[in-house]
Amino acid sequence: MKIHEYQARQLLADAGVPVPSGAMVESVDAAVAEAKKIFDGGATLAVIKAQVHAGGRGKAGFVKLVKSVDEAKKAAEFMLTNRMVSPQTGAEGLAVRRLLIADGVDIDREFYLAITVDRARNTNTMIASAEGGVEIETVAEENPDAIIKTPLHPERGLEPYAARAVAFKLGFEGKQVGQAVAIMMRLAKLFTETDASLVEINPLIVTPPSEGHPNGRVLAIDAKFNFDDNALFRHKAIAALFDPSEENPSELRAKEHELSYVDLDGNIGCLVNGAGLAMSTMDIIKLHGGEPANFLDVGGSATEEAVREAFDIILADDRVQGVLVNIFGGIMQCDKIARAIVAAAKEVGFSVPLVVRLEGTNVGAARTILEEARRDIPTMVTATDLADAARKVCAAVAVPA
Amino acid sequence: MSILVDETTKVICQGITGSAGAFHTKGCLDYGTKMVGGVTPGKGGQKDANGLPIFDTVADAVSATGATATMIFVPPPFAADSIVEAAAAGIDVICAITEGIPTQDMIRAKAALADFPKANLIGPNCPGVITPGRRVSGEGSEARFEDGCKIGIMPGYIHLAQEDATSGKAVGIISRSGTLTYEAVWQCSSLEIGQTTCIGIGGDPVKGLNFIELLDLFNDDPDTDGVVMIGEIGGSDETEAGHWIKDNMRKPVVAFIAGRTAPPGKRMGHAGAIIGGADDTAQAKMEALSACGVRVSESPADLGTTMADALGVPAAAMA
Numbered sequence: 001m002k003i004h005e006y007q008a009r010q011l012l013a014d015a016g017v018p019v020p021s022g023a024m025v026e027s028v029d030a031a032v033a034e035a036k037k038i039f040d041g042g043a044t045l046a047v048i049k050a051q052v053h054a055g056g057r058g059k060a061g062f063v064k065l066v067k068s069v070d071e072a073k074k075a076a077e078f079m080l081t082n083r084m085v086s087p088q089t090g091a092e093g094l095a096v097r098r099l100l101i102a103d104g105v106d107i108d109r110e111f112y113l114a115i116t117v118d119r120a121r122n123t124n125t126m127i128a129s130a131e132g133g134v135e136i137e138t139v140a141e142e143n144p145d146a147i148i149k150t151p152l153h154p155e156r157g158l159e160p161y162a163a164r165a166v167a168f169k170l171g172f173e174g175k176q177v178g179q180a181v182a183i184m185m186r187l188a189k190l191f192t193e194t195d196a197s198l199v200e201i202n203p204l205i206v207t208p209p210s211e212g213h214p215n216g217r218v219l220a221i222d223a224k225f226n227f228d229d230n231a232l233f234r235h236k237a238i239a240a241l242f243d244p245s246e247e248n249p250s251e252l253r254a255k256e257h258e259l260s261y262v263d264l265d266g267n268i269g270c271l272v273n274g275a276g277l278a279m280s281t282m283d284i285i286k287l288h289g290g291e292p293a294n295f296l297d298v299g300g301s302a303t304e305e306a307v308r309e310a311f312d313i314i315l316a317d318d319r320v321q322g323v324l325v326n327i328f329g330g331i332m333q334c335d336k337i338a339r340a341i342v343a344a345a346k347e348v349g350f351s352v353p354l355v356v357r358l359e360g361t362n363v364g365a366a367r368t369i370l371e372e373a374r375r376d377i378p379t380m381v382t383a384t385d386l387a388d389a390a391r392k393v394c395a396a397v398a399v400p401a
Numbered sequence: 402m403s404i405l406v407d408e409t410t411k412v413i414c415q416g417i418t419g420s421a422g423a424f425h426t427k428g429c430l431d432y433g434t435k436m437v438g439g440v441t442p443g444k445g446g447q448k449d450a451n452g453l454p455i456f457d458t459v460a461d462a463v464s465a466t467g468a469t470a471t472m473i474f475v476p477p478p479f480a481a482d483s484i485v486e487a488a489a490a491g492i493d494v495i496c497a498i499t500e501g502i503p504t505q506d507m508i509r510a511k512a513a514l515a516d517f518p519k520a521n522l523i524g525p526n527c528p529g530v531i532t533p534g535r536r537v538s539g540e541g542s543e544a545r546f547e548d549g550c551k552i553g554i555m556p557g558y559i560h561l562a563q564e565d566a567t568s569g570k571a572v573g574i575i576s577r578s579g580t581l582t583y584e585a586v587w588q589c590s591s592l593e594i595g596q597t598t599c600i601g602i603g604g605d606p607v608k609g610l611n612f613i614e615l616l617d618l619f620n621d622d623p624d625t626d627g628v629v630m631i632g633e634i635g636g637s638d639e640t641e642a643g644h645w646i647k648d649n650m651r652k653p654v655v656a657f658i659a660g661r662t663a664p665p666g667k668r669m670g671h672a673g674a675i676i677g678g679a680d681d682t683a684q685a686k687m688e689a690l691s692a693c694g695v696r697v698s699e700s701p702a703d704l705g706t707t708m709a710d711a712l713g714v715p716a717a718a719m720a
Contacts, residue, residue, distance in 0.1 A: 088666075117504055119606040119636045119673065122511045154512035195505050230477060230672065231503035260670040264662075275604060275670025276578020276633055279659040280701035283683075286662045287700050295663070297670040300500075300554070300579075301421070328580040328587070330528060331421075331554045360556045360583060363542060386584065387702035 001227045003241045004051045006100045008223035012201075015190040017183050019220050022102025024051065028076045034101045035072035045104030048075045050096040053246045056086025062096065065104055072101065097245065108216055110203035111170055112136050113184065115152070115191045124152040124191060126184065130170045132203035158188035172218070176206055179218040194238055195231030200224040250294075250313050257306045259298055261313060266291025268393055269314035269323040271307075273298050273332045281326045284386060290394035293320050300331035307340035308347070315348055322353045322397035324389055329360030338366035345377040353396035354380045357389035402624035403532035403598040404573065404615070405494050405521065406470055408548040413468040414439040415459065415475050415483050416499075417449055422474035425498070425554050427451060429472070432557040433534050433547045437466040459483075459490035470494040472529060472552045480525060481506035485513045488520035495609070496552045497525035504672070507607040514609075522609025526671070528579040528601035529553015533560035553601070554579075559587045563624055566595030568714040573619035574599040575612055576631035577638075577673070581659060581701065585629050588705025594714055597625045604633070604671030612642035620650055627653040627712055629704055630695075632686060634660035635673045639686045643693035653711035656690050657698045658683040 003011075006024035013019050021038070025031045031048065038046045050062035057063045062084045064075040076099055083093030110132035118125035128148045131139045139146055148166055152158050163184040164177070172180045183204065191199050201223055206216040232239040244252055254261030260275065264282070268290045272278035275297045282292040294317070298310055314320055327337045337358065344350070354377065358366050367382075374380065381396070383389035406412075412429065416422040417439025430436045430451055438454045445457030456462040459471065471492050475483040480499040487495045502525050514520055523530055534549020534557075544558045551557050563571035572589060574596055576582035582601050589596060600615055602608060612630055619625045628650075632639035639658060646654050661683040663669050665676040676682055687697045698707045709715075 117508070117606055120638075120641075122508060122607045124505075124508065154509050192505055195503055197504060228504050228672075230501045231505065233478065234503075262664070262667050262669060264664065272580075274578060274580030275674055276576070276581035276631065276659045277584060277701075279633060279663055279669050279674070280578075280581055280584070280657070282662040283659060284701055292662060295667075295669055328583045330556050330580060330583060331425075359587060360559065360580075361542065385702065387700065390702070 001229055001232060001242055002053045002246070003225050004053070004098065004243060005049065005223060006051055006098065007241045008225045011190065011225065012220055012223050015186045017186050017220050018217065019223070020103040020105045022100055025076070025099050025101055026097060028073060028080060031076035031099055031101055032069060032073050035066070035069045038101070038103050039069060043103045046072055047102050047104045048072060048079065049100045050079045050084055051098035051100055052084060052094050052096055054084070054086055054088040054094055056088050057084065060084050060086040105205070105219060106208050107205045108208045109206045111205070112139070112202045113187065113204045114198065114200040114202070115188060115196070116198045118151065121151055123154060126150040126152060126158060126166070126188065128166050128170055132205070136202065152188055157192055158185055160185065173215060175215040176218055183218060183220070194235055195228045196225055197228045198224065198226040250317065254296070254310070254313055257309045259296060259302065259306060259310050262295040264292050264294050266293045267319050267321040267397055269293045269317065269320040270326070271296050271298060271310055271314060271323065272326045273300065273328065277326065277328060281324065284390040285324065285394065288390045288394040290397060293317055298332070302332065304336050304340045304343070307337060308344050311340065311344035312348060320352060322355070322393050323350065324393040325354070325356045326386065326389055327358050327360070329358070329362060333362040334358045334360055334366035335362040335369055338369040342369060342373040342376065345373065350377060350379045352379060353393065355383055355389050355393040355396065356380060357383040357386065402622050404618040404622050405598060405600070406530055406532050406550040406552060408534065408550055409435070410470050410494070410550045411435050411437045411466060411468045412470045412472060412550070412552055413437060413459070413462045413466065415471055415473045415487065417441055417453070417455060418444055419474055423449060425472070425474065426453070428557070429551050432551040433549050434551050437468050438462050459486045459492065463490045463492065468492065470552055471496065473497045473499055475499055477501040477503070481510040484510050484522060488514050488517035491519070493519055494521050494523065494530070494552070496523045496527070496529045497609070498527065498529055498553055500526040502526070502605070504605070504607055507605065511607055523600060524603040524609060526605045527553070527603030528555045528582060530598065530600045531555055531557065531560060532598045533562040533596050535562045535564050555583060555599070559583055559590055560599065561590040561593070561595045563595035563597060566593050568593040568712070570626045570712045570714055571595035571597045571624055572708060573597050573615070573622070573625045573628045575615045575628065576601050577604055577633050577671070578631060578659060581631055584701060585631055585704045589629070589708060592705045592709045592714060594705065594708060594712065597622060604673050606636065606673045611638055613645045616642060616645060616650060616654070620652060625652065627655065627708055629708055630654060630656045632656065632658045633671070633674050634658070634663050634669065634676050634683050635681050637680060640680065640689040643690040643695055646695055647693040653696065655696045655698060655704060655708045655711055657701055657704055658686045659701065
C-alpha cells in the first residue's frame with residue numbers, strides 16, 4: 001500500500017525525524033492561508049507539491065517553488081484545476097485534490113536515504129548516497145560506488161555503529177553526524193515497526209550554517225512509504241491512510257472481492273488462476289499477436305460469486321473484444337469456474353468471443369457443465385491447451401484485413 | 402530416485418483442523434502420502450476425519466510419529482512461528498503453503514532457521530513438493546497412485562512417475578509459480594517425460610529453498626535427466642541460477658520466465674512479482690539464462706517440447 005507524501009511526512013515527524021514545517025491543503029484559500037503563515041514566519045521561499053501517488057511531478061509542473069503568497073495562490077490554482085500528466089499517469093492524467101505546502105528551506109547539501117527488503121540476502125537493507133535529489137536508479141547505473149548498502153540485523157535492526165559509519169562515509173561533519181545517525185536509527189525502527197516495504201527520503205538535506213545551528217540542520221524534504229499489504233491487519237492506523245481515490249476503480253473493485261487485477265491497454269480480457277499462469281497467459285497472447293486487456297488472478301479459494309464478479313469487471317471494460325479463460329485447477333476446482341461462466345452468461349451475457357481452456361481438478365465435471373449450457377453461451381469456444389487457447393482468442397478478436 | 406521426499410517420508414500437517422489443512426490432508430492421503438498426524442494447538446489428543454492423531458505441538462507430533470516433513474496451512478499471522486516451530490522440532494522438509502505471511506515475519510523466521518541447518522524450508526506461498534507415485538489404476542483425474550509423496554495442494558494425477566513414462570526419462574521441476582508449475586508438469590507428462598520431484602518455491606520475496614540449492618540436488622540425483630525451471634519478473638534469483646548452471650550443471654535445463662508483458666512498477670499478484678530495475682524484467686532474465694547455456698522457452702506452451710528436444714525424446718512418444 002502506498003501513502004501520500006504529506007502522510008509520510010507526518011509519520012516521520014511522529015517518529016522524531018525532522019521535516020520542514022508545512023501542511024496539507026485541499027483548496028486555494030487554504031493554500032493561501034498556509035503560505036501566509038510560512039512567509040510571515042520569516043521564510044523567503046515555500047514549496048507547493050501535488051499529492052498524488054504517481055511520480056514525475058516535477059517535470060509535469062506539479063512541484064513549484066514560490067516566493068510570495070500571490071505566487072503560492074497561482075500555483076495552487078493551477079494544480080487544483082489541471083490534471084497532472086506524467087509518464088506514470090497515462091495520457092488522461094490525474095486529478096489533483098490535495099497539495100502539500102511547506103517551508104522552502106535553503107539547501108547546502110543533498111543526500112539519499114532509503115530502507116527496503118533485499119530479497120537476495122533475506123534482510124532489510126539501508127541504502128544511502130551522497131548524491132541526493134536525483135533518481136537513485138541513475139546513480140546506481142552511472143556511479144555505483146556512490147551507493148552505500150547496509151544490511152539491518154533481523155532482530156537488532158540497524159546498529160548505531162553501522163549508522164555512524166554510513167554518516168561518516170556520506171561526509172556529514174561535526175554536529176551533523178549525530179543528527180544523521182539519529183535519523184537513520186529512527187527510520188530503521190519505523191520501517192520494521194510499521195511493516196514497511198519501502199521508505200525513501202530523497203533528498204535528505206543539510207541547511208546552510210545559521211546562528212542556532214553552526215553545522216546546519218539535517219532535514220527530510222521528501223518522503224515516500226510503501227507498506228506490506230499482508231501486514232496491514234496489525235497496523236490499523238496505517239491501513240486508515242489508504243486513499244481509494246488514487247486507485248484504478250476496477251482494481252479496487254477486484255480487491256474487494258479478493259481478486260488480483262491489473263488494468264492493461266489491450267483488448268483481450270483474461271481470467272486465470274495463479275499469478276504466474278496469469279502472467280504467462282498475457283505473454284502467450286502477445287506472442288500470438290494479441291494484446292491483453294488485464295492481468296486477473298482469481299486465486300485458489302475464490303468463490304463462485306467472486307469469479308462472476310471477475311467476469312463483470314472484465315466485461316465492464318468496453319475495450320474488451322474477446323475473453324480468454326485459462327484455469328489449471330489445483331485448489332481451484334474447474335467445475336466452480338464452469339458454473340461461474342454459465343451464471344455470467346445468463347446474467348451479463350457474453351457478447352464477445354469467449355475462449356475457455358480448463359485443466360486440472362474436477363475438469364470432467366466442468367466440461368459437462370459447459371457442454372450442457374452451450375446454447376446459452378453462443379460465443380464460447382473451448383480450447384485443448386494453452387497455445388490453442390491463445391491462437392483461438394487472438395483469431396477471434398483480429399480485425400479482418 | 403527423487404530429491405527431498407519419497408514414499409517413506411512421514412508427513413504431518415500443521416493447521417490440520419482448518420478447512421484448507423483438512424481438505425489437503427485428505428488429498429495427500431488419497432495420493433498415497435504417508436500422512437501420520439497433524440498439529441493444532443489446543444486440540445491435542447483428538448483425531449481428524451481420517452483418524453489421524455492431532456497434537457498440540459510439532460515436538461509432540463515428531464516424538465509420537467517419527468515425522469520428518471510437514472505441510473503448513475496455519476493462517477498468515479502465525480505461520481512464520483509455525484515454520485520455526487517445525488525446524489526446532491527437528492523436521493527436515495517444511496512446506497509452507499500459507500499465502501500472505503508478512504515479509505518482516507519471514508525475515509525473522511529465515512534468520513532463526515540458521516540455527517537448524519538440517520531444516521529445508523519450501524515456500525511460503527507455494528503449492529508444495531511432490532515425488533510422483535506409480536499409477537496403479539484409473540485414468541486422468543480418477544487415477545490412483547502408490548509409492549509417491551505429495552505434500553501440498555497440487556493435483557496429483559497430472560504427474561507421471563519415471564517408471565510409468567514410456568520415454569524412460571524424468572525431469573525435476575522448480576517453479577516460483579503454482580499453477581504454471583502444473584502447466585509445465587502437464588506438458589511433460591503429455592510427452593511421456595516423467596518427473597522425479599517437482600517443487601514450487603513460492604512467490605514471496607523472502608523464502609526458503611531457491612533455484613540454486615534445488616538445481617544442486619537435482620544435479621546429484623542419478624535419475625533426474627534434466628530440469629525445468631520457471632521464474633518470473635522481480636529479483637535476480639533466475640540470473641544467479643543461470644551463472645550457477647553455467648559453472649556446475651551437468652544436465653540440460655529448460656527455463657521460462659513469466660511476465661514479459663508486465664508493466665513496470667505494478668505488482669502482478671505475487672508479492673515478489675514486480676519489476677523494479679532493468680535487470681529484473683522477464684526479457685533481461687531470459688537473455689541472461691540463454692547466455693548461460695539454458696534453453697529458454699519463448700512461449701509457456703513450449704516448455705514440454707523444449708525439454709523433449711533437449712532429452713532427445715521423440716514427439717512420437719506423445720500419449
